[in-house]
Amino acid sequence: MSSTETEPKHGGDLLQLENVTMRYGAIAALQDVSLGVAAGEVVALLGDNGAGKSTAIKIISGSVKPTSGRLVFEGIPREFESPRASKELGIEIVYQDLSICMNVDVVANFFMGRELVKRVLGVPVLREREMQRITEKVMADGGTKVKSVRQNAEHLSGGQRQAIELNRFVYWGGKLVVLDEPFAALGIEQVRRGLENIRRVRDQGLAVIIVTHNLHHAFQIADRLVVFRQGRLVLDKSTSDCTHETVSQAITGDGPPVQIQ
Ligand SMILES: Nc1ncnc2c1ncn2[C@@H]1O[C@H](COP(=O)(O)OP(=O)(O)OP(=O)(O)O)[C@@H](O)[C@H]1O
Numbered sequence: 327m328s329s330t331e332t333e334p335k336h337g338g339d340l341l342q343l344e345n346v347t348m349r350y351g352a353i354a355a356l357q358d359v360s361l362g363v364a365a366g367e368v369v370a371l372l373g374d375n376g377a378g379k380s381t382a383i384k385i386i387s388g389s390v391k392p393t394s395g396r397l398v399f400e401g402i403p404r405e406f407e408s409p410r411a412s413k414e415l416g417i418e419i420v421y422q423d424l425s426i427c428m429n430v431d432v433v434a435n436f437f438m439g440r441e442l443v444k445r446v447l448g449v450p451v452l453r454e455r456e457m458q459r460i461t462e463k464v465m466a467d468g469g470t471k472v473k474s475v476r477q478n479a480e481h482l483s484g485g486q487r488q489a490i491e492l493n494r495f496v497y498w499g500g501k502l503v504v505l506d507e508p509f510a511a512l513g514i515e516q517v518r519r520g521l522e523n524i525r526r527v528r529d530q531g532l533a534v535i536i537v538t539h540n541l542h543h544a545f546q547i548a549d550r551l552v553v554f555r556q557g558r559l560v561l562d563k564s565t566s567d568c569t570h571e572t573v574s575q576a577i578t579g580d581g582p583p584v585q586i587q
Pocket residue numbers: 350353354355373374375376377378379380381382
């Protein structure tokens with residue numbers, strides 16, 4: 327009897343993990359996982375501690391290589407040999423606040439790395455005023471208000487910092503963003519704004535993966551819910567076809583076995 331409940335494969339035209347297994351010695355962090363993500367879709371990855379969620383996003387980001395299986399991005403099998411390689415393809419992993427630099431302003435955060443690389447390569451760089459203008463415009467287009475883009479990021483709220491991440495991602499031509507526990511440190515109003523930010527980038531045709539332990543948030547924002555348990559993918563369904571109960575049962579393995587497809 328199978329304990330996996332999946333629907334006919336969804337989308338998946340942007341990123342596909344095909345039969346991916348990841349072993350750490352005797353531990354199988356992921357076992358034969360196949361998962362697709364389409365452009366314009368929000369997918370929530372759920373599962374108890376140690377279920378394999380972080381391993382999945384590490385593989386997508388190129389931080390670790392799977393023991394076996396294939397990654398296909400935009401229809402082409404890829405070797406994601408490094409986080410930089412996946413970034414160049416338009417894949418961004420956002421760990422809680424980690425990629426925002428607190429002691430510089432919003433403009434610097436917005437252009438961090440990118441303009442610096444150009445400078446090193448000797449490519450003409452944007453003037454400071456032009457960078458400020460672009461930052462202001464992209465933040466305004468993204469519906470994010472900050473008092474001044476010359477403020478240090480440390481003076482911004484968690485929600486505003488998250489908005490910088492997403493706006494920056496859109497501006498630099500990102501295609502798939504992975505948000506690891508995006509609402510963990512946010513208050514109710516900030517979560518509401520965060521959900522709006524995510525809907526906006528999704529509506530712009532980007533793919534979003536959210537890793538979360540919060541079922542309520544997953545139901546609010548995700549088009550699809552994917553549950554891992556002990557390294558296996560045990561549920562992959564449209565959110566509208568799930569209930570809190572069925573998802574909780576898939577996470578814990580309690581209750582009647584899920585339906586075989
Ligand atoms: N570098 C590693 N070396 C050995 N075992 C690892 C390593 N990374 C992860 N594991 C193991 O792989 C399994 C899956 O871990 P993973 O971090 O992917 O789970 P998770 O679903 O993200 O959990 P959490 O919600 O607690 O972050 C766990 O049993 C974990 O102990």
